[in-house]
Amino acid sequence: MERRTWFITGVNSGFGRHMTERLLERGDRVAGTVRKRGSVDDLKAAYGDRFRVAHLDVTDLSEVRRVVDGAFGDLGRIDVVVNNAGYGLFGAAEELTDEQVVHQLNTNLLGSIQVVRAALPHLRRQGGGRIIQLSTYGGQATNPGASLYHAGKWGIEGFMEATAKDVAPFGIGVTIVEPGGARTEFRFDSLQLADPMPEYDDSPAAMVRQAKDRSRPPLGDPAKMADLIIASADQEPAPLRLVLGSDSYRAVRAALTERLAQIEPQEAQAATTDIAPGE
Template sequence: MTWFITGINSGFGRQLTEQLLQRGDRVAGTVRRPGTVADLEDKYGDQLRVARLDVTDTPAIRDTVDRAFKELGRIDVVVNNAGYGLFGAAEEVTDEQITHILATNLVGSIQVVRAALPHLRAQGGGRLIQLSTYGGQATNPGASLYHASKWGIEGFMESVAKEVAPFGIEVTIVQPGGARTEFRFDSLRTATPMPAYDHSPAAMTRAAGDRDRPSLGDPAKMAACIIASADRSPAPKRLVLGSDSYRFLHAALTERLADVEAQWHTAGLTDFAAGS
């Protein structure tokens, strides 16, 4: 199989790439900093093609995706992996931080999909895999802008899945829990704390970079599950990875459903009367 993966220099992107190359697949991967996967390039040669890409640059996304399909002929799986976390209360983050995380996690992923779809349609199908998080359906205080980016991309991917199903293109949203990657230490960005929030629920995220509190998830096992999902048909709409992810998602969805069901007898009161 042939894969296109954004952000292969670390985290899940690196794990996916290493495992795919080891089993003989081809990977077209992107990095923001050239040279960060030189070891893999040296080891695997033409099996790995690396392009420099910042996913906030839409014209560059289109050029990179178009070139990958042209050079490789067919790409079976497109993985939106590039992204990062931003923690801090909504009032603490700057306008610039808001713009950048949405441009990266939300708009960047949208534009990768838009760039890939004409090629996937032309070749008669393929798979889109979107890295999200349990935070795409559940929330914690102090991560409102990160949640905004992930809830947004999940809504986009759900809708796109219905749009492209007739073309043989399937979509999977991956919702991992905490994993022992460098996400909390190298990729995570934090807002400048405001004293007003020192003792608020939002302050809990200020300890996110504590290395003495390791995450539960094994990134190698998670990557293997993501790879295996690409062979499943029909594709899983969501792939929940980690006991913490399951716990948070189940609680959030149960609470949300209860809120809706409690209004079954009042929701219709705003309808026009029958026959009007």
């Protein structure tokens, strides 16, 4: 098996941690980033020079570029860049503070965009590579009470899909990963909820207030999902989307089917706004 070098944001928990452990176990090199210093000291002690770790808050866009440049500078070639860092923010749009809105988009959208922008010059010069973007089924489907979370995920999916077309001539593949619910720290530890407004108590948005209920664990096995994300780097061409979890498949398929049903009856009407031949 070919050994690769990976750059992964947010390796201290969730999919980032699972992927890093598996990659190091099989002999790959990983350059990882963490927000909490010391949170992966066990991996550093176990794997030494094969595990490079840097402190990074992806909302610091200039620091993103410095860390990415440093990783390529120290390691030479990096084969796979994984945008994993992010968190959930749930609540009705009106319940969120301005600060929460800005921080959510800076983390889940602008931070991921900047990682890609920083990595692309290096990937082009080395003649190719792979970019893997962690998204969610919520990058294609929506739930009430998650408007800002969806805004970031729909935004990053649009950015990545267009970028995939831009960089394909350089041998750079792009994969957007859309997991369903998984038993990681994301749901119970990193997920943030807006302060509830009583006006929304009986609205659909109130459903997210139960998001941290541990009596209803998610279906997804994060270790199995991590294995498939890693395996996707071997696929040629790169799969543009990787749907993980039966709940994700059902939600994405239903959303796409509904979207088509909404626009297909408008085909004739849409054409009426074209400039007629000869006009």
